[in-house]
Each structure stands twice: as C-alpha cells, then as structure tokens.
Amino acid sequence: MTSVPSASVVSRSLHGNVLVVSIDHPPVNALSVDVRRGLVEAIDAAENDAAVAAVLIVGAGRNFIAGADIREFGKPPLPPLLPMVCNRIENCTKPVVAAIHGAALGGGLELALAAHYRIAVRGAKLGLPEVQLGLLPGAGGTQRAPRLIGAAGALDLMLSGRHARAEEARSLGLVDRLGATDDILGEGLAYARELLAAKAGVRPTRAAVAGLADADANRAAVAAARKDTPARTRGLFSPMKIVDAVDAALTLPFDEGLALERKLFLECLDSPQRAGLIHAFFAEREVVKAPETQSASARPIARVGIVGGGTMGAGIAVAVLDAGLPVTMIERDDAALARGRAHIERVYDGLVAKGRMKPEAKDAALARFAGSTAYDALANVDLVIEAVFEDMAVKKAVFAELDRVCRPGAILATNTSYLDIDDIASGTSRPADVIGLHFFSPANVMKLLEIVVPSRVAADVVATSFAFAKQLRKVPVRAGVCDGFIGNRLLAVYRTAADYLLEDGASPYQIDRAMRAFGYPMGPYQVVDLAGGDIGWAARKRRAPTRDARMRYVEIADRLCERGWFGQKTGRGFYRYEQGARVGTPDPEVEAIIESERLRAGIAPRSFTDDEIVRRLMCAVINEAANVVREGIALRPLDVDVALIYGYGFPRYRGGPMKYADMLGLPNVLAELERLSEEDAFFWKPSPLIVELVQRGADFASMNGTAS
Numbered sequence: 212m213t214s215v216p217s218a219s220v221v222s223r224s225l226h227g228n229v230l231v232v233s234i235d236h237p238p239v240n241a242l243s244v245d246v247r248r249g250l251v252e253a254i255d256a257a258e259n260d261a262a263v264a265a266v267l268i269v270g271a272g273r274n275f276i277a278g279a280d281i282r283e284f285g286k287p288p289l290p291p292l293l294p295m296v297c298n299r300i301e302n303c304t305k306p307v308v309a310a311i312h313g314a315a316l317g318g319g320l321e322l323a324l325a326a327h328y329r330i331a332v333r334g335a336k337l338g339l340p341e342v343q344l345g346l347l348p349g350a351g352g353t354q355r356a357p358r359l360i361g362a363a364g365a366l367d368l369m370l371s372g373r374h375a376r377a378e379e380a381r382s383l384g385l386v387d388r389l390g391a392t393d394d395i396l397g398e399g400l401a402y403a404r405e406l407l408a409a410k411a412g413v414r415p416t417r418a419a420v421a422g423l424a425d426a427d428a429n430r431a432a433v434a435a436a437r438k439d440t441p442a443r444t445r446g447l448f449s450p451m452k453i454v455d456a457v458d459a460a461l462t463l464p465f466d467e468g469l470a471l472e473r474k475l476f477l478e479c480l481d482s483p484q485r486a487g488l489i490h491a492f493f494a495e496r497e498v499v500k501a502p503e504t505q506s507a508s509a510r511p512i513a514r515v516g517i518v519g520g521g522t523m524g525a526g527i528a529v530a531v532l533d534a535g536l537p538v539t540m541i542e543r544d545d546a547a548l549a550r551g552r553a554h555i556e557r558v559y560d561g562l563v564a565k566g567r568m569k570p571e572a573k574d575a576a577l578a579r580f581a582g583s584t585a586y587d588a589l590a591n592v593d594l595v596i597e598a599v600f601e602d603m604a605v606k607k608a609v610f611a612e613l614d615r616v617c618r619p620g621a622i623l624a625t626n627t628s629y630l631d632i633d634d635i636a637s638g639t640s641r642p643a644d645v646i647g648l649h650f651f652s653p654a655n656v657m658k659l660l661e662i663v664v665p666s667r668v669a670a671d672v673v674a675t676s677f678a679f680a681k682q683l684r685k686v687p688v689r690a691g692v693c694d695g696f697i698g699n700r701l702l703a704v705y706r707t708a709a710d711y712l713l714e715d716g717a718s719p720y721q722i723d724r725a726m727r728a729f730g731y732p733m734g735p736y737q738v739v740d741l742a743g744g745d746i747g748w749a750a751r752k753r754r755a756p757t758r759d760a761r762m763r764y765v766e767i768a769d770r771l772c773e774r775g776w777f778g779q780k781t782g783r784g785f786y787r788y789e790q791g792a793r794v795g796t797p798d799p800e801v802e803a804i805i806e807s808e809r810l811r812a813g814i815a816p817r818s819f820t821d822d823e824i825v826r827r828l829m830c831a832v833i834n835e836a837a838n839v840v841r842e843g844i845a846l847r848p849l850d851v852d853v854a855l856i857y858g859y860g861f862p863r864y865r866g867g868p869m870k871y872a873d874m875l876g877l878p879n880v881l882a883e884l885e886r887l888s889e890e891d892a893f894f895w896k897p898s899p900l901i902v903e904l905v906q907r908g909a910d911f912a913s914m915n916g917t918a919s
C-alpha cells in the first residue's frame with residue numbers, strides 16, 4: 212500500500228490496484244470546497260495512474276458523507292461545484308465504487324449515486340433530506356435517483372426527507388450490495404476487487420434504465436405528487452420544485468434535466484425559506500450548548516420521581532418511561548394514583564390502537580412504572596419532577612416533603628409554567644438542587660423543554676437537566692425566571708395584540724385565518740379553544756392586581772368565560788363545536804358579544820388586512836422577545852427562535868421570530884413599532900435592544916455567535 216498526499220481532508224492510498232479515496236472532514240464529512248477539490252484531484256490522479264484499476268470512495272469516522280456543507284450556503288459558491296464533482300466521478304473511465312457506512316445524506320448520497328457501484332453496511336442511513344432545509348437535491352439526485360429506483364421511490368425519499376436503512380436502500384435499488392460485516396474498508400475493497408475480477412466496467416447512472424422502465428407508473432407517481440404535495444407541505448416552496456425536477460428526469464435528456472435541477476436548486480437556495488430552515492437547523496444544535504453544559508458534568512439520572520398524576524404529570528411520566536427510565540409517581544390518595552396510572556395507560560393504548568406501539572412495548576414501559584401515596588417512595592430517586600396544581604402554597608408544601616425524603620444530591624424540579632422558582636427553591640434547605648423543567652402539553656409529544664434556571668441552582672444541576680432532555684429526546688432551551696419564562700411570556704403578548712385587533716374591528720376568524728396563512732398550524736383563538744379558555748382566564752385574574760394601569764385591557768374573552776364557554780371541552784368558545792367536533796365553526800353569537808364589547812368600550816370598529824394582522828402580532832412577539840433577550844431570560848435570540856418553533860407552532864421555515872425579524876429588517880420592525888406606539892405608547896414601546904441594534908446597524912443574528 213502506498214499513500215499519496217492530497218488536500219488534507221481527502222487522502223488517497225493505493226491498495227493493490229484499487230485507489231482508496233478517504234474523506235476525513237470531521238464532524239460529518241460535509242462536502243466543503245476542500246473536500247470537493249480533493250475529490251476531483253483524486254479522480255484525476257486515478258485516471259492518470261496506470262497502476263489504478265478502480266477507485267473506492269469511503270468516509271472516515273462515523274459517517275460516509277452528511278451532504279453539502281450547509282455553512283457555505285448563502286456565501287459566494289467556490290468551484291468546483293458539487294454537481295460538477297459528481298459528473299467528474301460518473302465520467303471517470305475507471306470503475307468508481309462508493310462504500311457507505313453511517314450517514315449518506317443529501318449531496319453525500321448524490322455523490323454515491325454518481326459512482327458506478329455502491330455497497331452499504333449495516334447501520335448506514337441513506338436519504339435526500341434537502342427538503343427539510345428548503346432545498347432540493349441539487350447535485351444530480353433528482354435525475355439519478357429516479358433512473359435507479361423509479362419516480363415513486365425517489366419522490367418519497369425527496370419529499371419526506373426520511374432516512375432509509377441499508378437493507379431498504381438495497382431493496383429499493385439505491386445500493387447494489389450489502390456488506391456482511393461492519394468493516395467498511397474491507398467490504399468496499401472486496402467488492403471492488405470482485406468487480407475487477409468480473410471485468411465489470413464503468414456504469415454511469417445517467418444511462419441507467421431500471422427506474423425508467425415502467426413509464427406509466429412513473430407518470431402516475433409524478434401526477435399524484437403534483438396533486439397531493441401542495442396540501443401536504445402547506446406553505447413550503449421546495450417540494451413542488453422537487454416534483455418538477457423529477458418530472459424532468461422522466462421527460463428530458465439527462466443533461467437538460469440536470470440544467471433544470473440546477474435552476475430550481477438556485478431558486479430554492481435564494482428563498483427566505485432556505486435561510487429560515489437552515490437557521491433552525493443550526494439553532495437547534497446551538498441551544499444544547501448552554502454554558503453550564505460546558506462548565507459542569509451531569510449527575511447520573513437512573514430513577515425518576517413524578518409528583519402529580521394529572522394530564523401533565525402523566526404525560527411527563529410517559530416521556531420518561533419512553534426513555535427507558537423507571538418512574539415512581541406520587542399522588543395524594545389511591546384514587547388519584549389510579550387515575551394517574553389510567554392516564555398513562557390511555558396514552559399507550561392510543562399508540563397501540565394506531566399501530567405505533569407493540570403491546571409488548573406497552574407492557575415493558577408499564578413494568579417500569581410504580582406509584583405510591585407516600586413521599587418516602589422517592590427516597591432513592593435521582594430526579595423528581597413536581598407537576599401539581601399551579602399554586603405557590605401547594606408547590607411549597609410538595610417541596611417541603613421532597614426536601615425531607617429525597618437523598619442528598621437528588622435534583623428537585625418543578626414543572627411550573629409561571630411561578631417564581633427562586634421562591635420555591637428558597638423554601639427548601641437545598642436551593643442549589645432546585646430547577647424548573649417546563650414541559651409542554653402533551654408532554655410525551657411536544658419537543659420543547661424549557662430549562663428554567665433559578666439564581667441559586669448549581670451548574671451541574673443545569674448540565675444534568677440538559678443531559679436529561681437529551682435522554683428524553685426533547686429540545687432543551689435555557690430560560691431565566693420571570694412570569695411565563697420565554698414561551699408563555701411571548702404567548703401572552705401575542706394574545707394581547709390579537710385581542711386589541713379583535714376589539715378594534717377584526718374577527719377572531721379572520722385573525723386565525725391570517726396566522727394560519729402565515730404558517731401557524733392554528734390561529735390564536737383556535738389555540739385558546741383547544742387549551743381551554745379557563746386557563747388564560749385564571750392567568751388574567753392572577754395578573755389583574757399587578758397589571759400596570761397604563762395597559763389596555765380587552766374583556767371579550769372574559770365575557771365568553773363568564774358564560775362557561777371554555778372552548779372545545781365545553782362545546783363553545785370562540786368557535787362552536789357540534790357534538791364533540793374538533794374543528795369549530797364561526798359563531799355569530801360570539802361576533803355579537805364582540806360587537807357589544809366594542810360599543811361598551813366606545814370603539815368604532817375598522818377593518819384590517821390579513822397582512823396588517825400578521826405584522827401587528829409579529830411585531831408584538833419580536834418586541835417582547837427582544838426584551839426577553841435583553842433581560843437575559845433567553846441566552847440569545849436563537850434560543851427564542853427554537854422555543855417558539857418547538858413549543859408554539861411558529862413556522863419553522865420562517866426560522867423563528869428573531870430570524871424573521873432580521874429578514875424583515877430591524878429598521879422596518881422599529882419603524883412599525885414607532886407607528887403603532889402612536890396608537891398605544893405603552894404596549895408598543897420599542898424594546899431598547901431593537902433601538903440599540905438599529906442604531907449600530909446590527910441585527911439579532913449578530914448576538915447569536917453562529918454562522919446562520
């Protein structure tokens with residue numbers, strides 16, 4: 212074996228007559244400009260070296276190649292571009308084999324598809340996930356994949372972005388061979404030598420016909436995708452471009468198809484959705500790097516206690532059981548405990564009924580569950596999560612018990628949504644062990660976990676909470692203590708701004724429609740009806756004594772609550788729900804109530820465009836989010852973005868409210884806030900952070916410390 216130096220991220224070594232080209236570009240072998248250059252050099256070297264009979268491309272480390280280097284998007288492209296690299300590989304006059312382990316995603320899979328032969332080993336995951344970044348496979352994937360596996364299979368991979376395991380990839384026809392062992396180099400070399408021995412020549416995928424054989428099926432697949440995709444991918448730009456590109460693979464010569472793919476790829480690359488989605492990709496990887504995770508080591512968590520078996524406690528229990536951990540639930544009496552357990556069983560039964568869980572898995576999860584009415588059952592747990600009624604006295608009583616029974620070093624967490632966790636902590640003898648773990652309902656489904664950090668908590672307790680979130684496969688966001696933390700504090704202003712619009716002339720139905728068109732799955736009043744109007748009512752009553760006298764207060768929702776119209780669960784709210792229907796219909800009586808409230812408040816209603824509605828609600832959220840960052844409640848703007856995307860249905864393709872604000876331009880946001888301040892100087896007072904950033908010519912991204 213002789214080694215030839217190349218660009219340091221791509222090395223070449225001759226194994227007999229096979230040139231092994233190894234990509235070693237941690238963390239995931241993304242196809243950066245150096246990698247692309249190294250690959251072209253390697254193919255050139257193979258062509259020019261008579262001692263080379265075949266080329267084997269492998270990835271060093273845990274993956275083959277995770278795709279194009281996402282950090283390069285939005286910057287001027289540097290040659291050689293990836294489509295050209297793929298063409299160079301395909302045009303090589305000596306057979307090129309790709310040996311795939313770990314991730315072969317996006318451009319990584321496209322590169323493999325441009326090779327002449329592919330082998331994958333167990334654990335490999337192959338996919339074209341560009342759609343999740345607002346893109347389409349832009350290095351020949353839309354043209355080569357259909358030629359290999361047909362339009363239906365290719366569209367499924369590209370429109371879902373899902374990963375296919377090696378075995379599935381083999382049966383689809385994406386790879387030719389499954390390796391028998393995990394030794395990727397050994398398997399790849401053996402395959403290459405076998406091909407050489409069989410005198411197998413080059414086999415350009417552009418000339419492949421297997422996938423094109425059933426022209427009727429392919430046409431039908433494209434027609435079906437064209438029909439279904441807009442509704443399925445509501446608001447997304449790139450999916451229909453994918454359909455167009457696959458259509459071209461069926462109808463145009465290869466090179467023309469490639470040219471169209473390139474054009475469509477560039478359209479996607481230029482779209483704000485690409486910027487939003489890639490921001491979200493990096494932001495969700497940044498949030499886990501809170502300072503305490505770097506400065507302290509997590510405590511081990513092997514046993515978890517949960518106090519409270521209501522909807523929240525049971526949901527949290529399911530989330531913990533699903534992570535494979537044992538749970539001990541505490542309730543005040545046997546009947547409440549039985550209800551808690553029944554809650555948990557109901558969640559699992561639902562999953563079993565939908566075929567998403569096997570009955571054995573349900574039994575195994577429940578075998579990890581224990582309940583007790585005595586706090587002493589928590590003597591050995593490593594972490595307790597309190598999920599009882601939102602009342603300070605009740606919480607303090609629970610924490611006094613936990614302080615009494617839990618072992619030293621156990622973490623005592625509260626799931627409170629708004630109570631002062633410093634106050635809860637100070638009632639115990641161990642405030643350094645007390646933290647907030649704010650789950651969202653349904654807790655076993657919702658991804659967001661706000662980790663609320665009170666002033667006296669130990670750094671390793673924060674680090675443990677992040678590690679615990681990872682065990683639960685949640686997305687953790689670090690938040691400081693204030694009323695509502697990050698998410699609910701922003702929800703409150705969102706709702707207030709909506710209520711102002713309501714009283715000033717918009718209907719709840721128009722507001723909901725406008726916000727759905729913006730990209731939320733539900734409008735604010737649909738959310739109220741789903742969550743239960745009584746929850747917000749209680750919060751408004753709680754805040755009433757401390758509400759600033761300058762704050763305008765809209766009473767419309769109170770009028771509905773006074774009638775017992777709490778939303779879906781009572782059959783009426785802002786909408787009517789006939790016989791348990793989950794989708795409401797507009798209610799003229801609600802409109803009449805709104806009308807009379809306007810009269811009472813002396814307001815002459817005016818009309819608002821959908822665009823005005825979106826602008827106002829977004830300005831309210833952005834402005835308060837800026838305050839949240841300024842006060843250090845959120846570490847950075849990106850933490851706000853992740854919280855709203857994962858906990859509140861903010862459209863991911865807009866990147867979160869702070870990214871969206873940057874895309875609008877902060878000077879424009881400030882100008883809008885100043886205009887709105889003329890109507891209500893108190894509510895719309897521009898955040899000093901926005902004012903300062905605009906003065907400096909900076910944006911929120913400049914505070915993130917990341918590339919996106």
Ligand code: 3H9
Nearest residue numbers: 238241277278279280281293314316317318348349350496
């Ligand atoms: C594409 O290919 C376009 C082409 O069709 C056309 C081009 C013309 N680039 O996720 P992890 C970083 S679009 C740059 O925590 P895991 C990531 O930010 C691309 N960086 O690890 C993180 O950095 P840090 C299509 C990337 O083991 C670190 O790697 N491909 C890229 O849980 C570790 O990542 C995709 O969409 C990248 N492409 O999961 C695949 N990927 O340590 C995207 C990752 O500084 N990637 N990083 O925070 C993934 O799905 C996962 O990263 C993967 C590993 C499954 C590979």
